[in-house]
Amino acid sequence: MKAITLFALLASLVLLGQVDGPTASADVTWDSKGWVKLGERDVDGRLDKDTITVGAYEGKFNKLTLLVGNSDLELLDFEITFGNGQKHNPNVRHLFKEGARTRVLDLPGDDRVIKSIFLRYKNIAGGGRAQVQVWGWRADGIGAGRPSAAMWDSKGWTKLGERAVNGRIDKDRIKVARKKGTFRKMTIIVLDSELDLLDFEVKFGRGPVWNPNVKHTFKEGQRTRVLDFPGDERVIKHIDLKYANIAGGGKAKVQVWAK
Numbered sequence: 001m002k003a004i005t006l007f008a009l010l011a012s013l014v015l016l017g018q019v020d021g022p023t024a025s026a027d028v029t030w031d032s033k034g035w036v037k038l039g040e041r042d043v044d045g046r047l048d049k050d051t052i053t054v055g056a057y058e059g060k061f062n063k064l065t066l067l068v069g070n071s072d073l074e075l076l077d078f079e080i081t082f083g084n085g086q087k088h089n090p091n092v093r094h095l096f097k098e099g100a101r102t103r104v105l106d107l108p109g110d111d112r113v114i115k116s117i118f119l120r121y122k123n124i125a126g127g128g129r130a131q132v133q134v135w136g137w138r139a140d141g142i143g144a145g146r147p148s149a150a151m152w153d154s155k156g157w158t159k160l161g162e163r164a165v166n167g168r169i170d171k172d173r174i175k176v177a178r179k180k181g182t183f184r185k186m187t188i189i190v191l192d193s194e195l196d197l198l199d200f201e202v203k204f205g206r207g208p209v210w211n212p213n214v215k216h217t218f219k220e221g222q223r224t225r226v227l228d229f230p231g232d233e234r235v236i237k238h239i240d241l242k243y244a245n246i247a248g249g250g251k252a253k254v255q256v257w258a259k
Helices: none
Strands: 003-005 035-042 048-053 060-069 073-082 094-096 112-123 131-138 158-164 169-175 185-191 195-204 216-218 234-245 253-258
Touching (some): 035 060, 035 112, 060 073, 158 169, 234 253
Antiparallel strands (some): 048 112, 060 112, 060 131, 073 094, 073 112, 185 253, 195 216
16 A cells, blocks of 8 residues: 655646547647646556645645556556545446546535545556546635646548537538548547537448447547548548537537547
C-alpha cells in the first residue's frame, strides 16, 4: 500500500476516451485547463492497490476523472473518502486501454473536500506497467465553471462530416464523395451535450451495409473506439445515423472521422 500527499497543479496530458462503454484509443488528447492533478500511481505487479491522500488544502471538487497511461489496465475498485468520512464508489470497474480516460464523474452532493482516493487495479498479462492519474475539477477558484470539451489529435484522420442533433430523436445521412479516398477505420465524436446513439450504418461503394453495433449513451466529449472496417480499404458512399438528445440536456453535435 502506498500513500502520497498530492500537489495541485495544472498540466496538459494525454487522455482518452472515456469509458463505461466504448473504449478510446491512445491517440486522443484532452484539454486539462481548469483541472487539478490530484496524483498519479504506477501499478506494481499483477495486482496492486494504492491510496492517494488529498486533504482540505487542495480545495473543494465536484468532478473527477481518471486517466490510464503506458499500458492497458483493469480497474477493480475505486472509492473516494470525503472530508466528513462519507465514502463514494462511482462503479467504474472496467478494462482500460492505454490512453483511455473515464467519463467525467460527478461527485454526489455539494462541492466536496476529498480526504483520500482508494484504487485497486491490475496490469494486464503480457502488457507493460500501467500508470493511473486522478484529476479533479475544483469548484472554486482555478477550475471553477464548466470543464472544457475533450479534444483529440486528428492528424492523419479525415473528417467526413458533422451533424447537429435536432429534437428528442433525429436521423441524418452523411454523404461521402468518392474523391475523399478509401478508408480502413472510423470513429465518432460527440460534442456540446450528451447523446443516445440509437443506430449507425455505413454503406460502402460495394457490398452490404455495415452496422458496427455501437448503440450507447455518450457523454459530452466522448469518442467511440476506433472501428475497423471489414475487408480491405473501402470507399464510403454514405453513413446513416439515428440518435437522440438526452432529456434536460443541450443540443449535441456528432462528428464522423475516418482514416
